[in-house]
Amino acid sequence: MLKPVQMSRVVVAGSKNVIEPIIEKLHELSLLHIVSYSGTEDVFGMGKSLESAHGISEQLIKLRSIERYLDITDKMPDRVFTESEVISQMGDILDRIGADVIATYERIAEIENDVKIKQDQISAMKPLSALPVPLELLSGYESLATFVGTVDSPVESDVTRVSSANEVFSAGDAVAVFVPVDKTSEVSDVLAEHGFSEISLPKDISGSISGAITTLESDIKSLGSEREPLQKKLDDLKAQHEDTILAVDEYLSIHAQKAEAPMQFASTENAFVVDGWVPTDQFDTLKREIESAAGGRVQVEMLDEDEAGEMVEAGEDIPTKIVNPGVARPYELVTRLFAVPEYKEFDPSLLIFIFFPIMYGMILGDVAYGLIILIMMFMLKRKFKTPGWNSLINIVVIASIWTIIFGFLFGEIFGPMGLWDYIFSGTHYVGLLGTVTHPHAVGIDFGAGLYGPLGRFGPSGIGSFDGAMFPMYRLATASVLVLIGVSLFIGVLHTGVGSIIGIKNALAYGDKRDAYFEKLPVIVFQVFLGLFILGFALKSQLMMGGSVVIILVAIILAAMGPEGVLGVTHAPFYVSNIISYLRLLAIGLASVGVAFAANKLAFYVVMPMLSGPGEFTTTAIVVGVVVLIVVHFINLLLGILSPFMHALRLHYVEMFTKFYSQHGGGIEYMPFGYVRRFLRS
């Protein structure tokens, strides 16, 4: 869990005669994280790929272009293929269907190009459509210069001034000017004064301009009707062969991977050497399997720690294999999104699994919203099956369960005591603090209230309210105070755990000075800042005074650290770290506020206004419900996104910065092998 899996450095050396069965076995085992040979030693050369590599990569390139034309992207398989099935269909896909796809696609591209050219011609000729001159007469003279285009003001008189022999046609802004060739430059100057901009005309069209435009338009239409069935054909081909194509892709990718593997090996004329890392507890399996595959003509050895240490010192990275129990696995996505931890560092996925959903739940905290999100996620789960989406959906599922739990604590179903209260108990709140008999108490007496006969639960006697604490009304003054406390407590705990991991990481790298004078002061500072605030709330001068003294000690420790007095300048950052956790309260309050306003608007403004005194009329109820749905829907959308992002931020900015990436991100353990989806192994 918290620590990456222990790795061992392995060397596999064998005769070239057995290179293929060994590659085959390594691929099947999917255990060895290969370290590419860098070519630094004289004895060994770089390995060459197997002979089959060239053919396979050619086929793969062809297949990928078919995929691109058919717009096939990664998906989860609807059916699984055997290898012999794939081999028998591969030729058909690559040749017959491939040729069909390419021909169809190219014809579509041609049509699109034609359409574009014709559209350009139309838009060029549009301004000239009123000119009474046929297209073929507008160009192609030996002794005449022609100017066709648009102008800002009439040009005829000025053209006549520089060239008495002329012919000018105009219609609106459009002009066509014919002058003798020897007057070209003078006329051109004159036209420029009138803002002339030339329009180049298509050469291959004749007849009147407006007639030409009509012809082009009908051409575009007929091209469009030719394109439609072709596009449909591509769609049909995609629907029919998508899985087969992806299966062939997988088959070829696996073979390409195997064929190109030797390029990472060190090799001599008759032998090859593979370096790599393997999980220590899997080494025996690896050794046994490879030796039996190669019939003993191979040497598999584990380097002892000193030798492995030398490799690491020389710049080799130990791959990080993070392993977590099933429920916490989706949260590895959150870790990876930030950075893969280094081999010696901690993997925070399990901690994210603990803190993230609680934070999310505490911010949103509404039974109904939680249920809706849960149902939505189960619906999405059917549609999005790729591993990435699956992780994301599982993260939100767990978060929505906590949302429901907090919803019960806060007494929120579509807002505080929202619809439930109105429909079932008949006792309504009349103002923000209107029926609140004890505005400074945590709980509010709603009579039978939310949980009916179940009544209230939790510790009692907090503030001036006698009843039990839950369900607590988040908008009440005293609840805000309690939640401030809870938020800051979570903050101190969360950053504290981060700091402890930071100290352990620093010690793992043997950096004691960093651990005790840079990481330790942070946790001391933040814990006692929390105690100081608690002392302030409890009005305990001893607690406040004591905390201040220890905080000062922490600051002095920081000043003795590697950064010297400059280290003290981080102190405001430690304070802001903790205060940042107030967002757990603040974002939640905003969302409760909107839900509250929605209910208020519907039940106390819209419905009474539309129905007048007495019972609510049907129209009023319908309009009121529409208002409820719209506002709650918007609030729910924000309620999914914003708690997620803010909880994420608290992890990345407040917690991860305490321990992450002291030495740059790690590299992930990627064993030589392939995760099969479409092919049965």
Add this chain to the structure above:
Amino acid sequence: MVVEVIIDGGMLYGLIAVGAGLATGLAGIGAGVGEQGIGAAVVGVVAEEPGFLGKGLFLMLLPETLIIFGLAVSLILMFAWAPFA
């Protein structure tokens, strides 16, 4: 004398409330100004590479801490000072 009017006339509580409002409101404006630049940049990047959306949204959130600070000041004013006023 003015001070006496403020304290005795019950104006102090009102002024604290106004101060609390300003603290959150102005901090909100500050955060908005901060997010403006980030938002524009993120929209630009997402137009080119849609995969950046998640990271972009996350970056958008960073200045929102400013409002939290404003809110913290407001809460201190309202709950820690106002009861003694």
